[in-house]
Amino acid sequence: MVNRTPVIAVIGAGIAGLEAARQLSGLGYEPVLIEKAPAVGGHVAEWNRLFPDMAPAADLLQSLEAGTSGIRTHVDTEIASLGRLKDGYSLILSNGETLLCDAVLFATGFHLFDASRKEEYGYGIYDRVITNRDLEQWFNTRHDPRVGKPKAVGFVHCVGSRDVKAGNKQCSKVCCITAIKEAIEIKEEFPDAEVYCFYMDLRLFGKKYEDFYIRAQRDLGIHFIRGRVSEVGEAIDGRVVVKAEDTLSGKPVKVTLDLLVLMAGIVCNPDAQHYARELGVAVDEDGFLKSRDNLGAVIESSRPGVFFAGACTGAKTVPETLAEARSAALAIHQYFNKRR
Amino acid sequence: MMDFGFKLSPSSAVNLDTVDRARYDRLVQLVPDARTCIDCGSCSATCTAAPWSGMSVRKVLLGLQRGRDDEVDAMLSKCMLCGKCTMVCPRGINTRQLILTLCRLDRKGEVVR
Ligand SMILES: Cc1cc2nc3c(=O)[nH]c(=O)nc-3n(C[C@H](O)[C@H](O)[C@H](O)COP(=O)(O)OP(=O)(O)OC[C@H]3O[C@@H](n4cnc5c(N)ncnc54)[C@H](O)[C@@H]3O)c2cc1C
Ligand code: SF4
């Protein structure tokens, strides 16, 4: 290896990319952030308050951005092509620049499932049906005529997740807790509203998540109905009629709502698959990037010199993503130490 | 009435727009923990009366929220107040107290006893 500071291409400047770049720069390397969107921050930039402490997403991003202020960052930039060299990689960027680097870190994150693909739920057809993303945006901007002043609100879990027909058999992991968080926020905003969550299983694995559930039940009287929404229709007054089976009593249930929020799931980012193929890196059967192993080497790809951080390998929470970003930076450090 | 050899069964569907939850709403004012039931079924599994009477605290709570008052009252009448269900509830609900409270409420949720 040449005697210069190793350059690491970090693809994606969501929280994974930002945190990894900050750590790499602290370890004495030269990370270069390549972000497709006009601004950094990824999905977290679209959210309002984050579970489990309800901290503003903007605060987290502010501190991550402050930590990466000196780092070379290309926004609004895509990768036109990626090539393997003898001792590194060459990336041709959409701005015409060529970037030669010694390692590549994928921080390309996830895509939110396109809820209009589940036509039976009426997203994009009925005015009162929105997604988790739309609701977070409403909390940020307070501009969305679809929200109004609802008296009855429903949340549909597992939209596009745990659904072979939608091509995603995996669980998105964060949408149960997000649904409960958003249901609580809606109930606090509109205390007179009846709020219903339609779930198949409640998967509340993380620290303090069960507390959200108990609070939603006991303090706010949010109704939890175990059954997958089968179809949504529009009533003559523009409200939506939701049908499901209450599988605990074995009876069909029906309810008319002013607002229905679909918990769109976390699915793979096709860009990452494309780059992975160009670099000869394995993709898993769920479409996410495939870790060298799922216990001890989640942040390593099947190729030395190519690393992963965050939701590019599967659904992750913010703390998990940040921890992976740090561990990827350390793994890259060890990789260069061995080569020296 | 003429017998045509068939009959119409009433729909078993639950309409959550119209279901009357007055008794449940009153119960949870008096025993707020009742709302935290997770339908685990421990109470019914351990219940001394369940095997021959169908008593189930879980089903009582669910029935109250789905307007199934007849079934709820039939179950309540079978309880022996032994308190085993309270000992097993993972949410720490005082189910015996819940049953006693419920027995004092009429269908409109008024305290009558
Ligand atoms: C509705 C919802 C609410 C959530 N709320 C919380 C919460 O409250 N608390 C919590 O802990 N977690 C929450 N999460 C999870 C959280 O969003 C993720 O943990 C986090 O976004 C993962 O960060 P990431 O950087 O790995 O991916 P992303 O946020 O997806 O960022 C990836 C970045 O890479 C860029 N990129 C993608 N492809 C390319 C390309 N080809 N070239 C260049 N750049 C590219 C993207 O533009 C993006 O900026 C929530 C998730 C959802 C769906
Ligand atoms: S986290 Fe919950 S809502 Fe999301 S896919 Fe898994 S079970 Fe469904």
Ligand code: SF4
């Ligand atoms: S108190 Fe009643 S419901 Fe509870 S276990 Fe005893 S008989 Fe069953």
Ligand code: SF4
């Ligand atoms: S044991 Fe408690 S939580 Fe479980 S079903 Fe009975 S009342 Fe509900």
